[in-house]
Amino acid sequence: MAGIYIHIPFCKQRCSYCDFHFSTTFQSYRQSMIESLVVEIEKRVSYLENKEVETIYFGGGTPSLLTSDELKLILDSISDKYTISKFPEITLEANPDDISREKLVSWKQVGINRLSIGLQSFREEDLKWMNRAHTSEESLTCVALAKEEGFNNISVDLIYGLPNFTLEDWRKNIQTVIDFGINHISAYCLTVEDKTALSKWVSAKKIIPANEDEQSEQFEVLVSELEKAGIEQYEISNFSKLNAESKHNSNYWKGKHYLGIGPSAHSFNGFSRSWNISNNLQYIKNIKIESDWFETEILSFNDQFNELILIGLRTSIGVSLKKLNSIQEPNENFWKKIKSMEKSEWLVVTNEFIFLTKSGRLKADYIASELFISN
Ligand code: SF4
Incomplete structure (x- = not known):
């Protein structure tokens, strides 16, 4: 789909x-x-x-x-x-x-x-x-x-x-x-x-x-x-x-693939992301001459991991641990931070998911950035 x-x-x-x-x-x-x-x-x-x-x-x-x-x-x-x-x-x-x-x-x-x-x-x-x-x-x-x-x-x-x-x-x-x-x-x-x-x-x-x-x-x-x-x-x-x-x-948010059409639209196919030119006339011109109207970036494992954290934490279902592990296993430091945030009642960890509590949702972007792996 x-x-x-x-x-x-x-x-x-x-x-x-x-x-x-x-x-x-x-x-x-x-x-x-x-x-x-x-x-x-x-x-x-x-x-x-x-x-x-x-x-x-x-x-x-x-x-x-x-x-x-x-x-x-x-x-x-x-x-x-x-x-x-x-x-x-x-x-x-x-x-x-x-x-x-x-x-x-x-x-x-x-x-x-x-x-x-x-x-x-x-x-x-x-x-x-x-x-x-x-x-x-x-x-x-x-x-x-x-x-x-x-x-x-x-x-x-x-x-x-x-x-x-x-x-x-x-x-x-x-x-x-x-x-x-x-x-x-x-x-x-x-x-x-x-x-x-x-x-x-x-x-x-x-x-x-x-x-x-x-x-x-x-x-x-x-x-x-x-x-x-x-x-x-x-x-x-x-x-x-x-x-x-x-x-x-x-x-x-489930990480399904999508194609973005039109100036500035983004696309995602699981391992790469691309984005179209944000200029209307240039977009029309480049489409006409069939020249680069979009750029593409291949997502590293760290990028995919961070993206899953960022998007998953925003949803009520949360971040799937199975998906996270399939990209790369979180390190000790990650779990240390998770434990401390659990103590602060910002998030909950079950066998399958990590999700934010009501108070955690107020700080969703901060929490996600704390859990990111740096490249
Ligand atoms: S400028 Fe256009 S795109 Fe932006 S909020 Fe107004 S109607 Fe929407």
Whole structure:
């Protein structure tokens, strides 16, 4: 089983906190980009070694800017060249301002069966400084509309740790999402990325993001409120009702193979990782002349070990000891650290898995880095 990720590097406007790869001035080469994506889909057919494609994920950028004809062209080129499983999960990331009855109907028609909607917050003042292209009203109505049009598999994104954002504001956002009755939520803490408008405002002290204690408190409230609503945490930032986990993302975390199509997309096939050029025009040009549009790195045993730790600790299942041992047996120093973290009640070790406790999840990245083997 494998997955295909398609990166759509277009956005209407630049959100102030975002450092993803996208362009807001793309109309002149929009068609060439779509054609290049199709060419890459065809050219890299051998990458997945004929594995059945179980998930297809349109991410970005803003894939909901594509027309249904563009989506269909891409999906048709995938089904022409790859073996698709009987019931693939096909996700489209969508922004509330792009969601209309007409678009929802057309997405269904081309085969999209899961939506991941970027709501981020329901407070108008947050959406304004974030420079989101949608209003709070659109956030509130789009989910109901999607449900009316028969989308049962819906995820929404929320951001916490926002400036001037009280625990009460956060509780309200969480409750609004619970009241939608959807089955999946991804929640991310606001991070101040270099070269964003947000980082300039923070440096100039125009905006003061939440401090670490506030972030931790909001994270704890998130986990407990969702748990009460039957929405369980299955990865640090991801929560779902029973059997509604994102198959695509779960496959990343299980170490399954995936092919990334489009500028800046990453691919993984067990022993190597590759990443595409993060420049739209250069990507189109290099695809056209069939010259290196991606770079590849062969993963050493240490890289594979560290990756398994990093990804596994983020999930509720944890790190499989069997898999870890199959890469390389952890040394004495590793077990010493594990024992001390077990004592601090940050993690639990069973015969088969190492997994984080609730308090450990607050320090997941730190714990993982402590357990890494250096090259
Ligand atoms: S819409 Fe998404 S990808 Fe585009 S700028 Fe905003 S957060 Fe970034």
